[in-house]
Amino acid sequence: MTRDDGRVASGAADTAVSPETNGQRAEAAGLSRRLALLLMGGAALAACSPMSRPSGGGALLPPPTGPAVSGEVLGTGTVRVALLLPKTAPGNGAALAAAMQNAAALGLNDFSGNDLTVLVKDTHGTAEGAAEAARQAISEGAELIIGPIFAAEVGGVGPVARAASVPVIAFSSDPSVAASGVYILGFLVDGQVRRVVAEAARSGRKSIAAIMSQSAFGNLAEAALRQEAGRYGMRVVAVERFAAGGEAQSVAAVAANAAQIDCILLPEGAGVAPNIARSLRSAGVDLTRIKLLGTGVWNDPTVYGDPSLVGGWFPSPEISGFSAFASRYRSTYGGEPPLTASLAYDAVVLAAGLAKTAGAQRFQLSVITNPEGFLSAVNGLFRFNAFGTNDRGLAIYEVTGSTPSLVSAAPRAFTGA
Structure with a gap:
């Protein structure tokens, strides 16, 4: 498991209080319940039916509508989200990026009928590179940023995304980079x-x-x-x-x-x-x-x-969820996925589920921070708090x-x- 160090985030187990009305919260709760079924259903589909090999490398063709897209994309849907990864970073960053892109492609393939186009952007493993990747993705119509991985990169992305009112779901486990609108999916x-x-x-x-x-x-x-x-x-x-x-x-x-x-x-x-x-x-x-x-x-x-x-x-x-994911990953790509790769799978499936169930509200704060959370077939129950950290339902x-x-x-x- 990768680990980012950081400061204590107080009150992470408490349910956040948000300014939405009771009606908005109730509507978000209903969306969350429907999404839990979709998150579970994607993995069940993958386990029980033949699966075409998803391309972790992505295509070089832009989706049919919206601003012109440069670089790699996954999918051809109408809802654009970005995937920020350190594809050319030194050390093990590039290998980790490849595994996470593979996992994202697997999640997109598993979610039948998804309406996503994932814009894959290289952060180069730096705060400056991540900020530029975020700017480029937003200019190309990304409504949500998934990633980056490392705390310094998240720090670079946050101001850019907040200025454009685009939420971020990052893979870091460093609570010091979490904030309203910048949610961390890592294991805290x-x-x-x-x-x-x-x-x-x-x-x-x-x-x-x-x-x-x-x-x-x-x-x-x-x-x-x-x-x-x-x-x-x-x-x-x-x-x-x-x-x-x-x-x-x-x-x-x-x-x-x-x-x-x-x-x-x-x-x-x-x-x-x-x-x-x-x-x-x-x-x-x-x-x-x-x-x-x-x-x-x-x-x-x-x-x-x-x-x-x-x-x-x-x-x-629960270990069985990751084991099933790892088995599908091995059969598709021929290698062993790191635990962190499962976060890319979960994030893409979450984005696909929100796009399918929440309509125009899909990436609003009231939906992303629903206190009922979401249920993944890989890593189980999780939710985001209003201040950007997460809670998880863990086994012992x-x-x-x-x-x-x-x-x-x-x-x-x-x-x-």
Whole structure:
């Protein structure tokens, strides 16, 4: 999973209050319910019927109406949306862009009867390139911008899109770049921490410690931990932060308080969490009594089979959804999709669903930020908040040494929406 670091977005779990009338909210709620069926239906169609191979490279022909289009397009519908990707960025940016364009094409193909034309624009992996890509897409009639991926790119796009009143659904997981009209679809660490801490509290655990990096990611995780622990009356015994290579001191501090601890949050990924778990055991911490808690970065085959993390819990969209998506992706393109590619699939299917069900309202704030949210066959329940972040309905899994075991299913609706 890719991760953008950023600042804490407060209140991400709360339902946003918007200025729309009750009638507008009720109409948006009805659209959301219809769209949930469409989002689910696209994947069912893909799984059950023959599928022509979508072209991730796109066509070079413009759609039949509207301003002239330059560059690649996907689809031939009347509703234009942009897809901003770092197609010529250095490092792994170009490879990630290719996978996400493939996933977007797959989503467009899966949504039968869609009315979209997707204008694919290269950001070059920079804020300046992303801003120029957004300007070009808007001049060519884009009503919605999907992407870009990286936080700096989103920062470049935001002012351009807001000036033109064009909403953005970006792939970043950095809440610092979210804002009204700039919505981030990435997997946010604060929601993951809240979900797994809440599950631990509901299972009867009363106290918690944490070991996490000295980083912006760690700041987000710590803030969410303290918020959710306070909500459930859990005692936070210790929060130990470490610099790279400095885990030993944090492990020793937590081990010294082990008798007071019911669970330990380790939000780090496969390169760090197993080493910390082994060090805790070596320090005499009984991890058969104390439950290890992870985040979505544990949704990784490397973690699944690691004996040091067996018994630990982590939050994730239900794994079966991504597995089915990955199978279709492999059969179509012959490669393994990164988890982030599924966001491009979801965003394009969402745009197609809004275009089909919401008419002229399709990309209005009251529709995009509907508190009932949307239901994807790949990543499950999600919604956007008025200030640009998202909430997700996540499952809880247990590491078993092989296939993770489902502890708690993902919700199918937001309570209190």
